[in-house]
Amino acid sequence: MKSAKSILIKNGYVLTLNRTRRIIADGAVHIEDGRIISVGNTEELRSTKAELILDAKHMIVMPGLIDTHVHLAQALIRGCADDVSLVDWLKSYVWVLQGNFTGDDGRVSAELCMAEMIRTGTTSFLECMIHTRYGFDNIAKSVEEAGMRAALSKIVMDSTGYADSDDIMYPGMIEDRDACLEETDRMHSKWHGKADGRLQVWYGLRSLGAVTPDLFKEVVRLSREKNTRMTMHLGEVVDDVRFVRDNFEMGLTEFAQEMGLLGPDMVFAHGIHLDDADLNRLAVTQSNISHCPASNMKLASGFARVPEMLGLGVPVSLGCDGGPSNNTYDMIRELRLAALIHKAKADDPLVVTAEQAIEMATLGGAKAMGIAETVGSLEPGKLADIILVDMNDLGLTPNVNPVSNLVYSGSGHAVDTVMVNGRLLMQDKKLLTLDEESVIQRARERNQALMERADVKITPKWPLE
């Protein structure tokens, strides 16, 4: 679909997320050729001419949400590993299912995931580990067509362990070191910077236990040589800490530093089992943490020390993780959890405010993805990655403070309109770049075929007739 060259959004409650966090109660945003030209009062922009005018009355107008920890492939296995232990979660369900994926499953899952992300207000995402069997090319193509902004990370690994468990990986999930590096190289040459600059290709380091020190160092060298970035799960399980202590006699981030992994070009997912020295190292090196509160609660991984991280200046962003660990890709629900769980943990209602949660999901996400210069706030010169959230809803009434109302009462279903680079991906709650019905139908069929192929059966705990 071709988008309007010029767009005027008017009559909205505009959250700029600019340096002073300016809010405009009756605000307007003028967009030309995919870029924001001006942000101001509707009255000030009254004489602005535009091909398309969007009336945002009773709506929040804000930067698109940025999800920095997404497993695209796990949308197809949503709800396939609920209320089980982590080892069971991985070994009996998630790895078995993902290890039986075909390239078609990879594409359908990516489309299902993106349809949900767009539907719920996410404009950019960081996919953390694409296995060769999911079909990187097709996934990249589907992102190009769906119109989202994304960093796609290719898995790199050279060992079959996970944390302190040796040789635990499901056969279908194992990849060869040289093949991983070659595929990343090929995909980087083909896709990095493509799709009007919306696509990036990163290195997705599998996990501690699955990558040897030699490969860690090689990936750091290659990533910096290509001027791209890296992501990796870190400290999601306490076994990570034990693994590094037993094998290298070091703390987690001490080891990461030794491998060269720390820096603003690294996004660590979770970062739960970290001590004071770890947090300081992350702050000093400006290494990013992608905080995933829903996943951390569902898998009983623990509480990331987000209030301390924010206090120290560690860059923190938000992630939904995956279909079997969350089980949604709805960032507004994730905002709610991020703002709630730390209050209970710290016994302090003042920690992680609604505003801080939104900052993590916009400015923090843009920083983590290395795109803070171009997205993450509504300011002249920035790209028009914008969402309109409809607050004219029973569950959002009265709307006394739209910022905290969005976080504490909202969900992604309130999102009305989504644009990336000024191109509309959803308008009036209707997806424009993906066929919602077809996505649902194909995802159902492929899930069923996958479950049969992998011989995974999910039965309800209650008697089923």
Ligand SMILES: [Zn+2]
């Ligand atoms: Zn993950």
